Amino acid sequence: MGGIGKTTLAQIVYNDARVKEEFDVQAWVCVSDDFDILRITQAVYASITSETCVITELDLLQVKLKEALARKKFLIVHDDVWNENYNDWDRLRRPFGFGARGSKILVTTRNEVVATVMGTLPMYHLNHISEEDGWLLFAKHAFKNAHALGTEHPDLANIGRKIVKKCNGLPLAAKSLGGLLRTELNMEEWEKILESELWEFSEQESSILPALWLSYHYLPSHLKSCFACCSIFPKDYNFTKSELVLLWLAEDLLQPKKNKMVEDVGEDYFNNLVSRSFFQQSSSPHNESSITKHDLIYSECSFTMHDLMNDLANESSISVSL
Structure with missing residues (x-):
C-alpha cells in the first residue's frame, strides 16, 4: 500500500x-511512473561517479556505466517502480x-508483478504498523513534548488514540x-477530525487516503493555495525552500x-507545510541532514513530496480552481 513506509525503510x-561499509558505491533512483531507461541510467551513472551526466546516447552511456561498476561491489535502489515490462528491465x-560478487539491487514497489519481474529473491511484504x-x-x-506522549493532555491523547485507530496502521x-x-490544543478541533465524514470515503469515491484529505481540509486557506500550487511538480521532483518560495511569490500567494519581508512569510509557509508532513526531505543520499535541526537547514536541503501527497496536490488543485 501507499504510505506504509517502503521508501522510508529502504x-x-x-x-x-554498516551498509555503507559493505559496498564500494551506492546509487538511489526515484523511478515512479516514468520508466525512462535513459533517465534512470543517467541518474545511476551520476550517483556512482559524482559527475553530472551529459551523455544522451543510451548504448554509450551503458558502456560508461559498465566501466564505472566493473569489479565494484554496489548497492543500487530503484524506488517506486511501476513498470511490469520484463524487456525494459532486461x-x-x-x-x-x-x-563484484555480492552487489545488490533493492526495488520498492506497490505492484507484486513488478517485484516478480525484477526480483531474483523472495519479495518482502511490509505489514501495517x-x-x-x-x-x-x-x-x-x-x-x-514528545517524551510526554500526550500525558500532559490526557483528553487529547484519548481522542488521538481513536484517530490513530482510523489510520489503519x-x-x-x-x-x-x-x-x-x-x-x-482545542479538544473540539480534535473531535472534528475524529468525527469527520471524510473517513467514510471509499476507494471508488477517492483514491486519496482519508487521513490525507483531512490533513488538507483543515489547512489554513493560504496554505491550501500554496500546497495546491505544487501540483505542477512531477512525482519525485526535488525542490528547495527558496525555489518554492519564489514560485509562490510569482503566483501572488504570499x-x-x-x-516582515514577503520572503520570510514564504519561509514560514514552507516550514509549516514541512512540520505537517506535506513535504519531506529528499531521499537522495546527498541530503542526509535531519529536518529536526534549525530551520536554516531547510534552505540547504532538497525536498520532495510523497507520491500520495503529489496525488493530493493534483486533486486539491482541481478543487481550488473549481
Missing part, C-alpha cells in the same frame, strides 16, 4: 553505516552484471494527522505582514 537501510540491467506504534508516531508529531496517515494537530 532509505534507512541505504544510509546505515535492457536497463545490462551494465549491472559487471559488478501496530496500533501502539501508530500512536507513538502520531504523538511524536502531535505533541511538542499506515505511518504516513498517522504522521500527517499528528502534524496537523501539533499546534491545536500574504504580506507588517514588519
